[in-house]
Amino acid sequence: MDYHHYREALAETLAESELPFAHVEYQARLDKVRHAMASRGVDALLLTDPADINYLTGYHTFEVSVHACLVCTPERLVLQVASIETGAAVVTARVDEIIGYRWENADEILTPLADLLANCQRIGIDGWSNGLRVGVMHALAEAVGKERFCEAGDLLDAIRIVKSSAELDMLQESARITAAGLEAAMQVIRPGMTDNDIAAVGAKALLENGSEFMSLQPIVTSGHRIGVIHVNHKRRIIQPDEPVFLEFGAAYQRYTAPMMRTAVTGTPSFALSATRDLCRSMFEALCAAMRPGNTFDDAARAADALLAPQRDQLFFSGVFGYAVGAQFPPSWVEGTGYIAQGQRRQFEANMVFHLPLCLRVPGQWGVGLSDTVVVTEQGAKPLTTNDWQLYQAANSA
Numbered sequence: 001m002d003y004h005h006y007r008e009a010l011a012e013t014l015a016e017s018e019l020p021f022a023h024v025e026y027q028a029r030l031d032k033v034r035h036a037m038a039s040r041g042v043d044a045l046l047l048t049d050p051a052d053i054n055y056l057t058g059y060h061t062f063e064v065s066v067h068a069c070l071v072c073t074p075e076r077l078v079l080q081v082a083s084i085e086t087g088a089a090v091v092t093a094r095v096d097e098i099i100g101y102r103w104e105n106a107d108e109i110l111t112p113l114a115d116l117l118a119n120c121q122r123i124g125i126d127g128w129s130n131g132l133r134v135g136v137m138h139a140l141a142e143a144v145g146k147e148r149f150c151e152a153g154d155l156l157d158a159i160r161i162v163k164s165s166a167e168l169d170m171l172q173e174s175a176r177i178t179a180a181g182l183e184a185a186m187q188v189i190r191p192g193m194t195d196n197d198i199a200a201v202g203a204k205a206l207l208e209n210g211s212e213f214m215s216l217q218p219i220v221t222s223g224h225r226i227g228v229i230h231v232n233h234k235r236r237i238i239q240p241d242e243p244v245f246l247e248f249g250a251a252y253q254r255y256t257a258p259m260m261r262t263a264v265t266g267t268p269s270f271a272l273s274a275t276r277d278l279c280r281s282m283f284e285a286l287c288a289a290m291r292p293g294n295t296f297d298d299a300a301r302a303a304d305a306l307l308a309p310q311r312d313q314l315f316f317s318g319v320f321g322y323a324v325g326a327q328f329p330p331s332w333v334e335g336t337g338y339i340a341q342g343q344r345r346q347f348e349a350n351m352v353f354h355l356p357l358c359l360r361v362p363g364q365w366g367v368g369l370s371d372t373v374v375v376t377e378q379g380a381k382p383l384t385t386n387d388w389q390l391y392q393a394a395n396s397a
Helices: 003-013 023-039 050-057 083-092 110-117 134-144 153-160 165-187 195-208 223-227 270-289 296-310
Strands: 044-047 069-072 077-082 097-101 123-125 149-151 219-222 243-248 259-265 321-324 333-339 352-354 357-361 365-369 372-376 379-382 391-393
Touching (some): 003 083, 044 050, 044 110, 044 153, 050 077, 083 097, 110 134, 134 149, 165 195, 165 243, 165 259, 165 372, 243 365, 259 270, 259 365, 270 357, 270 365, 296 333, 333 352
Parallel strands (some): 259 391
Antiparallel strands (some): 044 069, 069 077, 219 243
């Protein structure tokens, strides 16, 4: 059976059977996108980011390393995927047409795309998308004319960043599972265990409580390794009287509400406790400023004013929050908005952000605490359930 017959057989029995949302939800999203396209004079939108494709169609697969693209015009939605992904497309996506190419013959990508775009004079692309391949873009530009393509990555970002009530429900489910995973992991922290042991307990709890494959696996570091951003568990043995940092994010229908917590084996030192207090104060300042009418810059400056006295001693990434929603590996960061100085976009109700407040003394220790929050008229409200305390774990095996 070739992939054409495979696709047809699935279409007869399982078409759209794993669509994450009702048709009305996808139609509302599509209507917004097509309205924005018309306002900007865009005849076609060429989407290659897995999360963008998922947003408009529901399509999801764990194999996001191969080329996939969605062509959105005022009349049609056409999804192009590798031959081995046509089954997943049939089962999970709401589109007008699915076209495949043999994944071992990437040269089959071009002609169908060029044909779809032949009569489109202005084609929007996201030039910063990690799914847009240089080879595909170069060949398409030669086939239909480079002058027809325009940057339009912000078009869909502006729509995706504001969540519907149905999306908020998915994020709330993720928050529930994330909390269960963190709680299970923190309960077993003891000196003598490795960071891998704790990550394994957390991962098991996440999966048992309903998480799908995660966009980013559980993060556990301890002691001096917390002082290095973006390292992960690596068989290090946890010592008495030291901090343990955890950051988890369950995936529910691809939606992720991450949360950070920090435990201490024994009694927290004055420095750890003071840093926790600073994280909490920054969080409260952010939430108060995250209301419609204020800018991302306003919120960042409110939190940064509290950090300023400690800036020379503590490393901070500079991003006080980033939008989250439906994502795929290798990251749960949505990429549609960042709370940082210089970001002039205004908050809108139902934007959702993870506020990753992790302060590090390089080479020594760190404290990380966070919640995922939703913007309301009264300020940001947590979806996750952090208590913003340093968890006191046992100090002996």
